[in-house]
Amino acid sequence: MNVFDINNAIEELEQKDLDPEVLVDTIESLKLTRDQKLDGAAGLSDKYDSQIKWAKERMTELREFIKVLTNKKNRLNQFITDAIDDAGLKELQTEHHILKPRNYRDSVIVEEVKKLPIDYVVEEKTIKADKKKLYEDLKAGKEITGAHLKANRKTLIK
Template sequence: MMNLFEMNSKYRELEENEELDATTLKDTLDAINDAREVKLDNLASWIEKNKSQIDWVTKRVKDLQAKKTALTNLNKSLQEYMTAALDDAGLKELQTENYLLKPRNYRASTVVDSLDALPADFKSTKTEVIVDKTKIYKALSAGEDVPGAHLKPNRGTTIK
């Protein structure tokens, strides 16, 4: 029989394997011969650690997206300035110590000033079907039959 430290290390090994699919995870957990309370305590700790990491990753992704947007906008401004400087000097190219700079024409950007002023030939209507899950839930909860939909039980365990 394993001691408590060895059992906890078994959970840590599982925790480090981020590629476990649901079936393999269940089978592996089932194979751990441990008291229910110890097993569930370890799982609750794992879940709490994951939640903390999810919060950190979510914030980090948001920060990185903001940084990406700021850098993209800065590069656009720098490019516009550099092109204007070359155009103002009437230069078709400029050799610097590190770069060969050549202003060029790219495909023109299409700008719509007024959607209402555009002729109908240049507009199309997009229709999107959206499911009203709240309405379906209320109908199914009231015992109504809604073809193409059903209620699925949703059980979980709170960790406090």
């Protein structure tokens, strides 16, 4: 029996004219079963919370690890380029690699956007909904095309 079937069974029993002692015992038994099932579901929810927290922490660690490796690679590549340039070579062949320093497009470094002349600044605007105002107006009963309220019921598990 699933939880919803148990709820229906309890409701049906409460409407029947049965011996009060049998009725109370049966209802209590059904409620105990329902409560155990819901307790198990809440435990599973706790497990998911723990897994979500672990995954978020792991993602942060991995992003940081990627950043560290990228910086190491870039510094090592700069070292190789500087060493080949210092030797005055255009190309260097080693046992396993062919190393050819190349000129790529120069990088633009902006130290302070505020100090740039206006001709070199692009203003970006983002358009987003004023959810606070929408909520207040929708809650007050106003109909707004393109927006509506959605019920947000959840169970707090402690």
